[in-house]
Amino acid sequence: MHPPLPSDLAVFERGWLSSNNILLHGRDGEGAVLVDTGYVSHAEQTLALVRHALRRGASLARIVNTHLHSDHCGANATLARALPGLTITIPPGHADAVARWDEDQLTYRLTGQRCERFTHDDVLQPGGSFSVGTRTWVADAAPGHDPHSLILFDARDGVLISADALWADGFGVVFPELDGDSAFDDVAAVLDEIERLAPRVVIPGHGAPFDDVAGALQRARSRLAAFRADPTRHARHGIKVMVKYHLLEVQHEALTDLRAWFASMPLALAVWLRLGRPEGTPAGWLDRLLNELTAAGALRCAEGSVHDAA
Numbered sequence: 001m002h003p004p005l006p007s008d009l010a011v012f013e014r015g016w017l018s019s020n021n022i023l024l025h026g027r028d029g030e031g032a033v034l035v036d037t038g039y040v041s042h043a044e045q046t047l048a049l050v051r052h053a054l055r056r057g058a059s060l061a062r063i064v065n066t067h068l069h070s071d072h073c074g075a076n077a078t079l080a081r082a083l084p085g086l087t088i089t090i091p092p093g094h095a096d097a098v099a100r101w102d103e104d105q106l107t108y109r110l111t112g113q114r115c116e117r118f119t120h121d122d123v124l125q126p127g128g129s130f131s132v133g134t135r136t137w138v139a140d141a142a143p144g145h146d147p148h149s150l151i152l153f154d155a156r157d158g159v160l161i162s163a164d165a166l167w168a169d170g171f172g173v174v175f176p177e178l179d180g181d182s183a184f185d186d187v188a189a190v191l192d193e194i195e196r197l198a199p200r201v202v203i204p205g206h207g208a209p210f211d212d213v214a215g216a217l218q219r220a221r222s223r224l225a226a227f228r229a230d231p232t233r234h235a236r237h238g239i240k241v242m243v244k245y246h247l248l249e250v251q252h253e254a255l256t257d258l259r260a261w262f263a264s265m266p267l268a269l270a271v272w273l274r275l276g277r278p279e280g281t282p283a284g285w286l287d288r289l290l291n292e293l294t295a296a297g298a299l300r301c302a303e304g305s306v307h308d309a310a
């Protein structure tokens with residue numbers, strides 16, 4: 001059961017390929033705001049969900065992205081095309097990369113993922129805010145999972161949009177760590193900041209809204225402690241998440257094609273090198289990761305193909 005949410009916002013709970021989307025209704029005559037838009041292959045579905053949920057006569061005025069991972073902004077372009085006048089607001093740290101559409105900086109090439117190019121209209125600074133309806137959302141910097149991510153907090157009702165900084169059971173892969181940059185301290189600081197905000201309800205980037213915030217913080221901190229104690233475990237976990245995410249997108253793939261995708265993913269190669277070339281070759285390492293994902297029930301291998309088991 002979800003905790004009760006204010007009636008002037010709607011959460012589209014999407015799963016793992018697409019992040020959740022949160023529609024913030026405006027007053028009469030005021031456009032609505034959508035926080036995050038999901039993965040590019042779900043873009044038409046996102047558009048349909050928005051059209052269905054908008055109040056009669058209302059339009060969507062603005063997208064606000066918590067961060068620009070492919071699962072959070074993949075429908076930006078589709079929505080901007082379909083809904084004239086829509087503006088797009090992003091965290092400032094991403095602005096140059098979006099203007100140039102630098103797929104390396106935006107991580108799409110690095111992770112072997114896709115996102116349709118869009119343009120932004122403005123940025124939301126940490127500490128800045130925006131109002132829609134009767135509610136004001138204050139943005140807080142939430143580095144760790146992504147150095148530029150924001151979380152959004154409505155202090156009046158204690159509603160936190162936590163993106164991938166806090167889920168009911170954990171948090172998103174700490175990408176800078178996979179790149180060799182230290183970011184576990186950032187994760188810890190953001191968890192402390194969320195505790196300080198003391199939200200009544202959290203709307204995470206993935207999974208159902210929850211109100212057991214103390215429990216979620218405890219689970220996140222114990223996971224963080226395990227990753228800190230063994231960063232190799234986090235790096236392997238991060239690459240397994242990338243493989244699982246790819247299978248979520250394609251659903252099934254011949255092992256030879258999956259190996260080619262893996263070999264072309266710069267992040268996988270970088271982590272393989274950093275871990276000391278486990279199994280001797282990237283393909284050998286992929287096979288081992290696939291065995292572990294299969295044993296965990298995340299994937300199925302059959303007749304030379306790998307299938308998503310979700």
Ligand SMILES: [Zn+2]
Pocket residue numbers: 067069072145146164172
């Ligand atoms: Zn993310």
